[in-house]
Amino acid sequence: MNSLYFAQYLVNEDVLDPQEAKDILKVCEETVPGLAVVALAEGAIPASTLAGLAPFEKEAFPKLAMAEGVLFASQLEKLQGVHPSEGLRLAQALLDSEKMDFVELGRQMAACGAQEGSPIKEAVRRLASDNEEIAVEIETYAEFTELFMRSFMRFMDTPAIINYCGPDNEGMFASHIVSQRLSGQLSFVSGIYASDKMFVEMAKRYSREEIDDADEMAEDSISEFLNVVNGLFVVDLGKRDLDLDLEAPRIGQNKHPQGSKQLQLCIDTGFGSFTLVMAADEFALTEKLPS
Amino acid sequence: MEENNEMEKAQESTEEKIELDGRPLRILVTDDSKLLRKKLRLELEKYGCEVLEAENGKEAVMKTLQEKPDGVFLDIVMPEVGGIEALRVLKEVASDLPVIMLSSAGTPQKLMETLKLGALDFIQKPYTAVQIKKALESIRKKAASNE
Numbered sequence: 001m002n003s004l005y006f007a008q009y010l011v012n013e014d015v016l017d018p019q020e021a022k023d024i025l026k027v028c029e030e031t032v033p034g035l036a037v038v039a040l041a042e043g044a045i046p047a048s049t050l051a052g053l054a055p056f057e058k059e060a061f062p063k064l065a066m067a068e069g070v071l072f073a074s075q076l077e078k079l080q081g082v083h084p085s086e087g088l089r090l091a092q093a094l095l096d097s098e099k100m101d102f103v104e105l106g107r108q109m110a111a112c113g114a115q116e117g118s119p120i121k122e123a124v125r126r127l128a129s130d131n132e133e134i135a136v137e138i139e140t141y142a143e144f145t146e147l148f149m150r151s152f153m154r155f156m157d158t159p160a161i162i163n164y165c166g167p168d169n170e171g172m173f174a175s176h177i178v179s180q181r182l183s184g185q186l187s188f189v190s191g192i193y194a195s196d197k198m199f200v201e202m203a204k205r206y207s208r209e210e211i212d213d214a215d216e217m218a219e220d221s222i223s224e225f226l227n228v229v230n231g232l233f234v235v236d237l238g239k240r241d242l243d244l245d246l247e248a249p250r251i252g253q254n255k256h257p258q259g260s261k262q263l264q265l266c267i268d269t270g271f272g273s274f275t276l277v278m279a280a281d282e283f284a285l286t287e288k289l290p291s
Numbered sequence: 292m293e294e295n296n297e298m299e300k301a302q303e304s305t306e307e308k309i310e311l312d313g314r315p316l317r318i319l320v321t322d323d324s325k326l327l328r329k330k331l332r333l334e335l336e337k338y339g340c341e342v343l344e345a346e347n348g349k350e351a352v353m354k355t356l357q358e359k360p361d362g363v364f365l366d367i368v369m370p371e372v373g374g375i376e377a378l379r380v381l382k383e384v385a386s387d388l389p390v391i392m393l394s395s396a397g398t399p400q401k402l403m404e405t406l407k408l409g410a411l412d413f414i415q416k417p418y419t420a421v422q423i424k425k426a427l428e429s430i431r432k433k434a435a436s437n438e
Contacts, residue, residue, distance in 0.1 A: 234398055
C-alpha cells in the first residue's frame with residue numbers, strides 16, 4: 001500500500017475526523033517517511049515484527065533491521081529507492097504523533113490497499129448523494145475530482161483530502177476564482193476558489209516562482225495549473241470518443257461562484273484549504289486578460 | 292534539495308548547444324501564459340536558442356513574418372486567435388516552417404487535426420525537458436533540410 005489517497009481513506013472510514021485530518025496534513029508537509037514505514041507499506045516486513053523492534057529512532061532502523069536479521073542489504077537498497085508518496089508521509093506522521101502504532105498502521109494500510117474503488121470518488125459520491133440536481137453528472141464530477149486531486153498533490157507537493165464539513169467561504173472577502181469551461185459533447189466547468197492568501201501560496205508552489213501578491217502572475221499560474229488538469233481530463237474523455245474543446249480560463253475577484261448543477265468541495269491541504277467547484281455553466285465572470 | 296539544485300546547475304552548464312549551421316536556433320514561443328513563456332524560454336536558452344515570444348496566434352503570425360524564426364512552439368487555447376487557426380495561417384505563409392504544438396488539449400481529434408494541418412509534433416502539457424530537447428532536434432533537422 002503506497003497510496004496517494006491513504007488520508008482520504010482514513011477520513012472516509014472515520015478513522016480520522018476532519019479536524020484531526022487537517023492537523024495531520026500540516027505535519028505531513030515536513031515529514032519524511034522512514035524506511036520502517038516504507039518496508040511496512042511495501043510488505044517487506046510484517047507489522048508485528050516492526051512492533052517487536054519498536055521503539056526505535058527512524059534513522060536507526062536500517063542498522064537495526066540488519067542487526068536483527070529482518071532485512072537483506074539488497075532489500076534495504078530497494079526500499080531506499082521507493083518514491084515517498086503522500087501516503088507514506090502520512091503513515092510516518094501518524095506514527096510520530098502516536099495516533100497509530102505499527103500494528104494499527106499495518107491494518108489500516110492493508111485495508112486501504114484491499115479496498116475496491118477510489119477513496120476520492122467515494123467521497124465525492126457521498127457528498128453529492130442528496131443533491132438530485134447533479135445525479136447524472138456525479139460520475140463525471142467524481143472522475144474529474146480524482147484527476148484533480150492527483151495532479152494537485154503532484155504539482156503542489158502536498159497531501160490533500162476532501163473535507164466532509166464542506167466549504168467554509170463565509171467572510172472570505174479577499175478571494176480569487178479561476179474557472180475553465182469544457183465545451184462540445186459535454187458541458188463542464190471546473191474552478192478553483194480560494195482566499196487570496198491561499199491563492200498566492202498555490203500559485204507559488206505550482207510555478208516555483210517568488211509570488212507575493214494575488215497579481216497577474218498568480219492568476220497566470222493557477223490558470224495554467226487548471227488548464228493542465230482540464231487538458232488531461234479532456235484527453236481521457238477523448239479516448240472514449242468524447243470530443244471536447246477547452247475554452248480560455250476566466251478569473252473573478254471577490255465573487256462567489258453561482259451556476260447550475262454545481263458541486264463545491266472543500267479541499268484541505270498541508271498549507272491551507274480552498275474550494276474546488278464543478279458545474280455545468282460558467283461561474284467566474286471576468287475573462288482572463290491576455291498577459 | 293541543495294544537492295539537487297547543484298546537480299541541475301551542473302547539468303545545465305553541460306547541455307550541448309543545438310545550432311543550425313553554427314548559429315543559434317531562433318525559436319518563437321507562442322502561449323498566452325506569461326509563466327509558460329518564461330519557463331520555456333529558460334529551457335530553450337539552455338540549448339543556446341535565441342527565443343522570441345508571442346502571446347496569441349495573431350502575434351505569432353506577425354512575428355513569423357517579421358523575425359523569420361527557425362521553428363515555433365504553439366499553444367492551442369489562446370485568446371483572439373487560437374493555435375489551430377494560427378497554424379493554418381502559418382502554413383499558408385511559411386509552409387516549411389516547423390511548428391510544434393504545445394498544448395493541454397491533446398485529444399486524439401486535436402492531434403489528427405494539427406497533424407493534417409502540417410504540425411511537426413504535438414507535446415501534451417505539462418511538458419518534460421526531454422520532450423523539449425527532442426522537439427528542438429526535430430526543428431533543427433527540418434530547418435536544415437529546408438535550407
